[in-house]
Amino acid sequence: MKKLLLLLFLPSIVITQTSVNYEITFQSVWNAGHHGTLPGSAHWSDFVGATHNDQITFWEIGGFASPGIEDVAELGQNTDFFNEVNEAINPLVGSPTADQWLQQGFSPFAAISSSTLMTVNVHEDFPLITLATMVAPSPDWFSGVSGYSLKNPDGSWKTTHSVPVFVYDAGTEDGMAYSLSNAATSPHVAISVRNMFLFNGVYSQGDEKVGDITFTLLSQLDVEDFENLKSVTISPNPTNGLTTISNLNRIANSLDIYDILGKRVHTQSIENLDSVDLDLHLKSGIYLVNIKSDSGVESRKLIIN
Known part of the structure; x- marks a missing residue:
């Protein structure tokens, strides 16, 4: 619970504009001391996601991974997740529940790396953001945020702030080590926080954050x-x-x-x-x-x- 409290008390700015721009940066702190001995090919898949409203959930702790999140977590691939977002933007029936797809690569190709989504417009009708990136290589581990609101309870937009993020297990593939070749989890289990890692026969506690996502408020809009x-x-x-x-x-x-x-x-x-x-x-x-x-x-x- 103490991890969640970090998100509650954030500075705010009360404005009447219907949308604002943010710069969004994921800065990793993935390291052997907190997350087990790392593989030589440690890296992150593209930083992907969407802005949306509260009528859709793309992933959440305690929920089951969609095919899109499963592909991100297991393979670092985005096709199914992109299609899920696109269907929410352009539904065959009803109103849109998402309004844009977001994607940016990481640099360098390493455990300690960063990715920045430049000038992300967030509209008041779609004030939530979901993001995901694969912890690679791994069975089905990923990081990001789910349905995170960029508005405060009073309706004001949050100003510049950072959110700690952790390693999550998609519940779709077995395995404790940093590897891609693992049996499927059958049946699938719920998404959970990953807190134990195995590499070269050694178990390591891994409940420390794996990075921070910083939301930088750029502008208020016309x-x-x-x-x-x-x-x-x-x-x-x-x-x-x-x-x-x-x-x-x-x-x-x-x-x-x-x-x-x-x-x-x-x-x-x-x-x-x-x-x-x-x-x-x-x-x-x-x-x-x-x-x-x-x-x-x-x-x-x-x-x-």
């Missing part, structure tokens, strides 16, 4: 511009690669397109434009388009035939 961005359209969609993004209202800065693996496959500046014509040479499939301005991010699904 409400009117953000609402104007919601009118963006993509047509034709589906398309053979030739399509037009309209109603940018000269307030968007850039657009990024991600494939179903969560990999960014296209990026370009769209500053001071009302519309932009795209000639995309991409494989057939479903893509996620993130349209960014100083005041927010709008996501749209794009289908390439």
